[in-house]
Amino acid sequence: MISRTRALVTQWTIATPMAAVLLLAFTWGRSLPAGIVVLLTLVLAVSVLAAVHHAEVVAHRVGEPFGSLVLAVAVTVIEVALIVTLMIDGGDKSATLARDTVFAAVMITCNGVVGLSLLVGSLRHGTAVFNPEGTGAALATVATLATLSLVLPTFTTSARGPEFSTLQLTFAAVSSLILYGLFITTLTVRHRDYFLPITRQGEVITSEDHAHAPSARTALLSLGLLGMALIGVVGLAKGVSPTIESGVEAAGLHHAVVGVIIALLVLLPETIAALRTARRDRVQTSLNLALGSAMASIGLTIPAVALASVWLPGRLVLGLGATHMLLLALTVVVASLTVVPGRATPLQGGVHLVLFAAYLELAINP
Known part of the structure; x- marks a missing residue:
């Protein structure tokens, strides 16, 4: 029994989240030398892989579409905590942090993750098939949330600049929670079958036959380790962010690039999980992950920062600039045309990836 326990603890998927949390406890809030930053980055990368593994275990136990929510909600809750923490410590630079982070999450998920999933699924299986009813409903919700929270502040006149008044911010926060709920x-x-994977004949796949579901005990263990891994990923990302900020400033890049890099690190577990499901011809699950993450990022972040703004002294700038609004509008139009047929070729995946590349290029060179 003791030997089995020791063997279990030595498995990397169990040891890595524990190591990440321990490193986070010893390094939190301290100035770190270059060697420690390199170590934290390596542990962060392995923690991402561990998070993906445990998320897949939990998802296999609870089944779809519940499994798609596990990683999306877990990452977003911790991401919100990271945003609020950085807003408290960030001074004037934190005024646009929530906006930049949420918009980065939308672009990464709706173009980067969706594009990669469609490309991998269609290249491997000829075409990528999914349910347009569920995917279309998710896309419509993302578009509405993004417009209400990130576009309208640019055009309102009750507050100076691209900001909401207190009443408008309250409305946006409550609307976000209602739509997400x-x-x-x-x-x-009510419509769980709209979000389940489908066959190429359009039949819903209600169960997976290739492996038995893990036990409840194994799933609960993985759920706890998933939480530890995500805390480690986000916390270590915050630990290495000062080094990233210094590198960005030394390179003469816009400060928004820091938010993009952090968002890429935080969303890496969902990206890997989406690509794995796309390879197994379960593109619907990949789209659930991508659009669910975008929705959770807006639907949970905006209410959280709205509440935090009550005691935070700085400004809260949510409105996007003209360039980003154009990218958002083009993303919604292209995604709508992608969703309608219920199947996609490598072309659609490539279009989304080009939009994602355009976003990255404009973040580096606005």
Whole structure:
């Protein structure tokens, strides 16, 4: 029994989250030398892989579409905590942090993750098939949330600059929670079959036959380790962010690049999980992950920063500039045309990836 326990602890998927949390406890809030930053980056990368593994274990136990929510919600909750923490410590630079992070999450998921998933699925299986009813509903919710929270502040006149007044911010926060709650209800209760993977004949896949589901005990262990891994990923990302900021400033890049890099690190577990499911011809699950993450990022972050703004002294700038609004509008149009047929070729994946590359290029060279 003792030997089995020791063997279990030595498995990297269990040892890595523990190591990440321990490193985080010893390095939090301290100035770190270059060697420690390199170590934290390596542990962060391995923690991402461990998070993906444990998320897949939990997802296999609870089944789809519930499994798609596990990683998306877990990452977003911790991402919100990271944003609020950085806003407290960031001074004037933190005024646009929530906006930049949320918009980066939308572009990464709706163009980067969606594009890669469609490309991998279609190259491996000829075409990528998914349910347009569920995917279209998710896309419509993302578009509405993004417009209400990130576009409208640019055009309102009650507050100076691209900001909401207190009443407008309250409305945006409550609307975000209501829409996200409606989506969760639709996804898990009323129209669950709209979000399940489908065959090439359009039949819903209700179960996986290739492996037995893990036990409840194994799933609970993986759920706890998933939380530890995600805490380690986000916390270590915050630990290496000063080094990233210094490198960005030394390179003469725009400060928003820091938010993009952090968002890429935080969303890496979902990206890897989406690509793995796309390779197994379960593109619907990949799209659930991508659009669910975008939705959770807006639907949970905006209410959280709205509440935090009550005691935070600085400004809260949410409105996007003209360039980013154009990218958002083009993303919504292209994604709508991608979703309608219910199947995609490598062309559609390539279009989304080009939009994602354009976003990165404009973040580096606005």
